[in-house]
Amino acid sequence: MTLKDLADNLFDRLDHAAGRPVDLSRQERGAVSRVLHGVVEVTGFHEALSDEVIExxxxxxxxxxxxxxxxxxxxxxxxxxxxxxxxxxxxTGRVASVPVGEALLGRVVDPLGVPLDDGPPPAAARLSPIEAPAPRIMDRAPVTRPLQTGIKAVDALVPIGRGQRELIVGDRQTGKTAVAVDTILNQIGSGVISVYCAIGQRGDATARVIARLRAAGAMENCVVVVAGGEEPAGLQYIAPFAATAIAEGFMRAGRDVLIVFDDLTRHARAYRELSLLLRRPPGREAYPGDIFYLHSRLLERATQLRESAGGGSLTALPIIETQAQNLSAYIPTNLISITDGQIYLSPMLVRRGQMPAVDVGRSVSRVGGKAQLAGYRAVAGPLKLAYAQFEELESFARFGAKLDEDTRAQLARGRAVREALKQDEGEPIGVASQIALLLAVSEGLLDGFALSYFGPVAEAVMAAVAESPAAQDVARGLPLEGARRAELLAVIRAALQEVQDGHA
Structure with a gap:
């Protein structure tokens, strides 16, 4: 081949290449300099964004x-x-995102939207960044509507409103997850969408929760986001943010959403692990100083929106675990100060067989009382007072001191209240039945029944009011007073008389 042929061939190739589109996109590359457990240090990046995906x-x-x-x-x-x-x-130039939309209902996914239930990838309408600013103050509305949990001790004494952030706190094996799951089960038929986020949990524990939701038919309006304990700390770190992004997608569409974080103690530990590997200076209990900001910017996204902003709501139930009932530890005190109240589950009550183990004296709701139904407000005050007096008197009664008639009556009333607040797991109770039973207790109608027979008596009361027009009016939010109260008491007394006649 001559030199001229080589030159012609070269020019032909240049002409051919010139006719193709040229990719002039700018791409910044770097190199891995250090690899640790779940963390990589990369050099060469000068314009990387926070939370940007790096491949x-x-x-x-x-x-x-x-x-x-x-x-x-x-x-x-x-x-x-x-x-x-x-x-x-x-x-990549893009931040971490997760698919959102109706296609996720009934699905089990990881924090990146990858399905974990052997189904096809969800055909979501759009992607939403896992990190987003909380709604503006001007877009928020007061919390005025209740979120019923179906748990008597919570709905009556520690009520939760839609748009509230209520902490569930307690030691291991005190029933924290059970309270949250029962709340999800109680949303069946209410129109509330539930998002359950499992962070750092064992696979069998998460599988049991999912099985309970499926068996009860709650998965139709539920999304489960899972980052198990065997997953990298990075995936556990983004799990609650991804779950919140999914929940916000429904809230922005005007829906009411309940989100459960189970639990933020493990989330804090995952973030501590990442921060220490990134050589951030440790603070109290070796947690980084920004752990408060981490959880506050997460929970601030839960709110009730104004009608002009869509009118949806996002209610958050974060769960944290304490050790030896130490509420003054770093993470519990942080979250207590961020949230609008806490439901404290006491191991002492668990050992006594009082389930759910809600410690009424150490539990509080700073917002939900304003959204509580009028019927609950009519019975909650006397119940709380009677129970607080009972707990003080019971400790003295154990010494065998002689008690007068008034003190014995207070003890009988307190024992009836304690029995009335007991409830089996997985059996949420409707509003009308709850108010009727608590009204019977507050009026002293159940004081004379033996505690061993209290369960059947309570069931008889709740069954009797199922068809009562007065009870249904109270369940719709009408006040429990006047003729309505008298009618409900008449139905309760008739039911109790039948029980007594049947066991005479």
């Missing part, structure tokens, strides 16, 4: 969490897959 040669990916000039600390969301120093990394 590595070989298929691994992560989030840019720690940014310094010329370097980025990347949290891995999947196993490293043989990642080693010297490998290339590139910016």
């Amino acid at each position: 590595f040669d070989g298929g691994a990916s992560g989030l840019a969490l720690d940014l310094v000039p010329g370097k980025a600390g990347v949290v891995l969301l999947r196993d490293p897959q043989g990642l080693r120093p010297g490998q290339g990394a590139r910016r």
Whole structure:
């Protein structure tokens, strides 16, 4: 081949290449300099964004969490897959997002939207960033509507409103998850969408929760987001933010949403692990100083929106675990100060067989009382007072001191209140039945019954008012007073008389 032929061939190739579109997109690349357990240090990035997705040669990916000039600390969301120093990394220009929309209802997904229930990937309408600013103050409305849990001790004494953030706190094995799951089950038929976020839980525990939701038919209006304890700390870290983004998608569409974080203690531990690997200075209990800001910006996204902003609501039930009933530990005190109240579950009550183990004296709702139905307000005050007096008197009565008639009556009333607040797991109770039973207790109609027979008596009362027009009016929010109260008491007394006649 002559020199002229070589030149002609070269020019032909240049002409051919010139006719093709040229990719002039700018792409910033870096190199892995250090690999730790779930964290990778990448050098060469100068314009990386916070929470930007970083992809590595070989298929691994992560989030840019720690940014310094010329370097980025990347949290891995999947196993490293043989990642080693010297490998290339590139910016994607997009932040971590999750699919949102109606297609997620009934599904079990991970924090990235990948299905875990053997179904096809959800055909979501759009992607939403997992991190988003909380709704503006001007877009928020007062909490005025109740969120019924179906649990007598909560609905009557520690009420929750739609748009509220109510903490569930207690030691291990005190029934925290059971309270949250029963609340989800009670939303069946109410129009409320539920999002259950499992963070760092054992796989069998999460599977049992999902099985309960499916068996009760609650999964039709529920989304389950799972980042198990075997998953990388990075995936556990983004799990509650991803679940909140999914819930916000429904809230922005005008729906009422309930979200359960189970639990934020494990989430805090995952974030502490990542922060220590990223060489952030540790503070109290080795947690980083921004752990408060982490949880506050998460829970501030729960609110009641104004009608002009869509009118939806997002109610948050974060769960945390205490050790040896220590409510003054770092994470519990942080979350108590962030939320609008707490439901405290006492291990002492669990040992006595009082389930659910709601400690009325240490539980509080700072918002829900304004949204509580009028019927509950009519019976909750006397119940709370009677129970508080009973707990003080009971400790003295154990010494065998002689008691007068008034003190014995107070003890009988308190025992009846305690028995009335007992409830089996997985059996939420309707509003009318709850108010009728609590009214009977507050009026002293159940004081004379033996505690061993209290269960059947309570069931008879609740069954008798099921068809009562007065009870249905109270369940719709009408006040419990006048002729309505008299009618309901008449139905209760008739039911109790039947019980007494049947066991005469």
